[in-house]
Ligand code: NAD
């Protein structure tokens with residue numbers, strides 16, 4: 337039987353809560369789709385600082401590198417905000433070490449969710465976009481200085497770093513509606529002027545079939561709310577992508593809904609919901625696990641090539657939306673763990689549907 341090794345990094349706060357649901361969903365779908373998963377779980381982020389004094393140990397990194405795919409819950413929390421090495425540094429270290437330079441964050445609005453957005457239902461109807469965020473460069477990884485009364489963070493990009501993530505975005509656009517919007521701040525920043533020049537050259541030379549546009553990030557933040565359905569693929573650098581994707585999570589109505597795939601040129605990829613550890617609701621079994629579940633669908637599809645398994649999982653999530661099986665953030669009554677149990681019930685009802 338096809339067998340994959342999966343590393344689970346539950347992390348902190350609601351991370352372990354949504355990871356438990358993700359794991360149960362993975363096990364259920366694997367059994368239904370006829371492949372096997374071998375899990376190994378490792379402390380990560382704040383949980384790893386507490387046990388080993390650092391957010392990402394060499395042993396955890398080795399286990400990740402030897403796996404087929406990594407599922408990550410979330411890291412961070414007020415407990416470690418003053419730690420010498422923060423939980424977030426472990427996440428950045430993992431992304432860099434694995435060279436997962438493209439972070440794919442799909443944002444779509446299921447028709448049953450149209451009334452859940454703070455935006456008018458008719459504005460968010462039909463939203464289906466993919467944010468491609470550069471993940472291992474830019475201001476997150478530039479040289480930095482820290483003194484008592486002065487600090488600096490350098491933002492740098494090379495042509496090669498821009499080209500490799502832009503190729504991913506152009507190719508995704510080809511698989512979708514053929515539109516790519518590159519977002520930068522080329523009216524101010526040198527990195528953005530290079531970004532725009534490189535992406536434009538690639539569009540003209542290699543992807544003339546793709547309808548390429550450019551927007552400044554401030555205007556993009558506005559257009560995302562003014563006419564969100566007009567976006568197909570959005571390509572942007574690390575920090576702009578971080579901010580715009582949290583904004584975009586309000587189109588379907590909760591940050592708890594969005595998943596992501598962080599991919600490099602080789603396995604393993606890292607699959608994680610876009611939300612954080614949500615200290616305000618941690619430990620209360622209130623978190624929405626759908627972002628984690630969507631990340632599992634991406635793990636199956638982009639991480640393992642198990643597309644049928646991903647479709648099975650997404651169909652079960654769709655059935656839950658249609659039934660109004662939601663957690664509190666969407667006005668539903670389910671706890672996080674109940675949502676997980678309900679999902680498995682929907683999954684197990686499916687084979688008859690799939691065969692029929
Ligand atoms: P957050 O995403 O954790 O929470 C923002 C708000 O959204 C909170 O009100 C929270 O309750 C809500 N929320 C988040 N996920 C939810 C879910 N699944 N269901 C329902 N509601 C949900 O962002 P924050 O509060 O700014 O950050 C908290 C910590 O998480 C920080 O330490 C931050 O660095 C970290 N963080 C980690 C990741 C990651 O691990 N990938 C991502 C973002 C933030």
Ligand code: IPM
Pocket residue numbers: 412424427428578610612
């Ligand atoms: C995310 C998070 C991380 C980021 C933090 C926790 C380092 O916000 O995955 O979106 O900024 O990339």
Ligand code: MN
Pocket residue numbers: 578579582610
């Ligand atoms: Mn973020």
